[in-house]
Amino acid sequence: MTDTAAATRASRRRASRVDITLVLGLTMLGVIVLISILGPLLSDQSLANVGAVRPRRPPGPEFWLGTDAQGRDMFTLMLHATPNTLKMGLIAGVIGVGFGTVVGLISGHFGGWIDSVISIISDALMTVPAIAILVILAGNIAEMTTMIMALVVASLSWMFTARTVRAQVLTVKERGYVEVARVNGMAPLEILFIEVMPNVAPYILASFVGTVSAAILATIGLEALGLGAQNEMTLGNTIYWAQQSSAVLRGFWWWWGPPIVVIAVIFVGLFLTSVGFDRFANPRLGRE
Amino acid sequence: MSSELLRYVLRRVIQLVLVIFVAVSVNFLIPRLLPGDPVATSLARLQTAGGGTAIDIEAISRTYSERYGLDQPLFTQYLNYWADLLRLDLGVSFANFPEQVTTMILRALPWSVGLLGAATLFSFVVGSWLGARLAWPGAGRVIRTVVPGMMVLAAVPFYLLAIILVYIFAVELRWFPPAGGVQTTTIMRFDWPTIRDILHHAVLPFAAISLGNIGFWALGMRSQTVSVLGEDYITFAEAKGLSPHRVFFWYGIRNAFLPQITALALSLGAVVSGAILVEVIFNYPGLGTLLYTAIRGQDYYVIQGVVLVLIVTLAVMLFIVDLIYPLLDPRIRR
Numbered sequence: 001m002t003d004t005a006a007a008t009r010a011s012r013r014r015a016s017r018v019d020i021t022l023v024l025g026l027t028m029l030g031v032i033v034l035i036s037i038l039g040p041l042l043s044d045q046s047l048a049n050v051g052a053v054r055p056r057r058p059p060g061p062e063f064w065l066g067t068d069a070q071g072r073d074m075f076t077l078m079l080h081a082t083p084n085t086l087k088m089g090l091i092a093g094v095i096g097v098g099f100g101t102v103v104g105l106i107s108g109h110f111g112g113w114i115d116s117v118i119s120i121i122s123d124a125l126m127t128v129p130a131i132a133i134l135v136i137l138a139g140n141i142a143e144m145t146t147m148i149m150a151l152v153v154a155s156l157s158w159m160f161t162a163r164t165v166r167a168q169v170l171t172v173k174e175r176g177y178v179e180v181a182r183v184n185g186m187a188p189l190e191i192l193f194i195e196v197m198p199n200v201a202p203y204i205l206a207s208f209v210g211t212v213s214a215a216i217l218a219t220i221g222l223e224a225l226g227l228g229a230q231n232e233m234t235l236g237n238t239i240y241w242a243q244q245s246s247a248v249l250r251g252f253w254w255w256w257g258p259p260i261v262v263i264a265v266i267f268v269g270l271f272l273t274s275v276g277f278d279r280f281a282n283p284r285l286g287r288e
Numbered sequence: 289m290s291s292e293l294l295r296y297v298l299r300r301v302i303q304l305v306l307v308i309f310v311a312v313s314v315n316f317l318i319p320r321l322l323p324g325d326p327v328a329t330s331l332a333r334l335q336t337a338g339g340g341t342a343i344d345i346e347a348i349s350r351t352y353s354e355r356y357g358l359d360q361p362l363f364t365q366y367l368n369y370w371a372d373l374l375r376l377d378l379g380v381s382f383a384n385f386p387e388q389v390t391t392m393i394l395r396a397l398p399w400s401v402g403l404l405g406a407a408t409l410f411s412f413v414v415g416s417w418l419g420a421r422l423a424w425p426g427a428g429r430v431i432r433t434v435v436p437g438m439m440v441l442a443a444v445p446f447y448l449l450a451i452i453l454v455y456i457f458a459v460e461l462r463w464f465p466p467a468g469g470v471q472t473t474t475i476m477r478f479d480w481p482t483i484r485d486i487l488h489h490a491v492l493p494f495a496a497i498s499l500g501n502i503g504f505w506a507l508g509m510r511s512q513t514v515s516v517l518g519e520d521y522i523t524f525a526e527a528k529g530l531s532p533h534r535v536f537f538w539y540g541i542r543n544a545f546l547p548q549i550t551a552l553a554l555s556l557g558a559v560v561s562g563a564i565l566v567e568v569i570f571n572y573p574g575l576g577t578l579l580y581t582a583i584r585g586q587d588y589y590v591i592q593g594v595v596l597v598l599i600v601t602l603a604v605m606l607f608i609v610d611l612i613y614p615l616l617d618p619r620i621r622r
Contacts, residue, residue, distance in 0.1 A: 124307045126554060127606050131561035132595040133314070139583060139591055140319050217445055224447065224565055225580055239448075243569070248454050249466055256451050264444045271443035 022276025028269030032262070036086050039079030047073040048080055048233055059254050066254040068238075069245040077233055078258050084146060085235040086266075088219045091150035093212035096157035100211075101204050103158060104165025109173065109192050119166075122159040130156045131221055138227040145229050153218045160214075161207040168200045175199075206277075213270045220263060235259045293614060304607045311599040315592055316369050320362065378596070379589030383582070389593040392578060397597070399469050400574030403490055404563045407497035408556075414498075415505025416548050420541050422506065423513035435510075438503035446500025447565035453492050453499075454569065464492050467571040493570045497563055508551050512544035519543070546617050553609045556602055 046052055055071040057063050065074035107118040137152045138144065172178065173196065181195050222228055223236025226244075230237065238259040242248070247255035353359045360368075372378070378389035415438075421427050422435045441449070458466035470476070471485050516522065517540070525539045526532075567576030575594050582590035 120303075120306065124303070124310060127557055127602065128307070128311065129557040129560040129598050129602055131564060132598045135579065135583065135591065136315060136318050136595050218561075220445065221447075221561060221565055225568065225583055227583060239451075248451055248569075249459060251459060253455060260448045260451060263448060267443045267445065268440055271440065 025272025036083035089216035092215035095154035100158035100161025104162040108166040108169025378593035411501035415502040419506035419509025442503030450496035
């Protein structure tokens with residue numbers, strides 16, 4: 001009896017620990033999403049235009065996060081930069097995962113030389129430093145916009161999804177119900193979308209989180225190098241401008257502090273959420 | 289060497305050649321496929337950046353086209369590109385005319401390789417060790433608090449950690465220099481003061497890259513170790529009465545470590561991408577800063593050259609990792 005009671009207590013404790021990681025992660029992401037939705041509605045965007053306010057003011061009652069070298073209110077800037085960065089990450093993530101899914105389905109389902117070609121390309125692209133190719137792509141585009149940026153980043157964020165989907169298709173393909181569908185005379189494409197696809201869906205969803213996070217990382221990196229859409233308000237551009245005006249050496253911590261905090265919250269939130277989900281879905285990982 | 293091993297090596301050689309071939313071709317094609325003339329675009333941007341000095345872009349661009357054969361058919365250009373590459377000729381810098389891109393890259397390369405090589409090796413070894421200790425029963429309190437903290441830290445892009453480190457240790461505390469690879473007044477010689485100066489400058493970038501990576505390796509090693517722990521051979525080794533130390537090293541770490549090496553091969557690209565930005569933050573005289581300066585100055589051939597060197601170096605390193613792998617895993621060797 002006591003053994004069972006102890007076990008129940010232990011498992012309850014384990015369950016509550018899983019919850020803490022997951023809840024913390026989701027809370028962080030929730031706060032960011034809330035800021036992204038409400039921020040632009042509740043603030044006056046003109047305060048974040050160049051020269052709108054007195055430059056180089058420290059944080060205070062008037063400007064909560066101070067103002068930057070170009071006379072922009074940092075607080076307003078953050079409220080508008082956060083949704084822009086998230087938007088880019090999400091668009092790139094959707095495109096990347098979408099393309100990866102199609103490629104993975106084709107590769108796994110049809111096999112043969114198509115599969116070999118796709119595998120070789122995606123393996124090669126996975127090992128190449130993404131930023132190198134992105135720099136060449138981004139550097140050759142005359143006018144950068146958020147949308148093009150998302151496309152550029154998406155072009156290198158489909159491989160992981162493609163690999164995962166391909167591997168799953170290969171296992172699902174051999175299951176009994178697929179065999180039954182084939183014997184019943186279903187067309188290969190029908191089998192692919194009606195029988196195989198729904199079983200691969202959870203894996204697509206899982207790779208979506210990773211892809212969005214990688215896409216945000218890539219956009220911020222490119223922007224910090226000065227290859228972003230320079231007129232857009234984004235977190236990466238804010239860091240670029242802080243770096244340009246030697247904010248760190250001059251002690252203007254409020255030029256780089258706020259974007260770093262927001263970026264850190266996004267990534268730690270994504271990390272905790274995925275760790276929490278893993279433990280939730282795969283309790284074996286949870287044991288210490 | 290067995291025939292199977294030979295086939296494995298051969299397949300890796302083909303993959304290496306393929307990656308290099310694709311990288312070179314993509315590097316050649318992208319600027320030519322995209323609308324607009326890269327040279328003209330670069331010069332136009334340079335002009336806007338330089339405050340609108342009246343330079344005849346058309347004339348300069350035409351001179352370049354003739355000089356570098358950009359007016360010839362695409363395939364001839366492609367062959368010429370390969371011929372130049374094989375002679376290690378990556379073109380000439382616009383910004384530092386007439387300096388050769390190859391010379392600039394060779395000057396920057398040792399800094400990057402030294403910093404990144406040391407930091408990656410350090411964080412890989414330390415991170416894997418900590419991850420294994422964390423998963424193994426009886427981990428101390430320090431490990432159980434510090435390592436998960438490192439894992440969370442690893443989620444944050446490490447060039448952002450670099451900014452915070454510069455602020456705390458170089459601007460506020462003034463313990464370390466905020467930028468550069470060596471004091472500008474130091475004459476580079478192989479003696480202790482020079483080496484000390486280089487190390488002193490390398491501490492912060494090294495710390496930034498390591499802090500951002502240790503948690504990543506710990507995370508991977510932890511889950512590998514957890515799955516190894518469930519294996520029968522561990523139970524058997526314990527039942528045989530082997531010392532916990534021996535079980536940990538020869539049965540636990542040895543098996544859990546192999547997937548880590550594959551992970552290292554796969555994530556080197558991401559590490560390099562992040563390290564480029566760390567170099568930019570510290571104005572470290574490596575490839576990252578060279579690339580950044582080239583992007584800012586629209587120094588077209590330098591950008592292309594650095595990118596090519598990054599891809600090829602990484603491909604070669606992956607190749608080496610893959611060749612070492614069979615030596616570590618007796619199951620593949622046989």
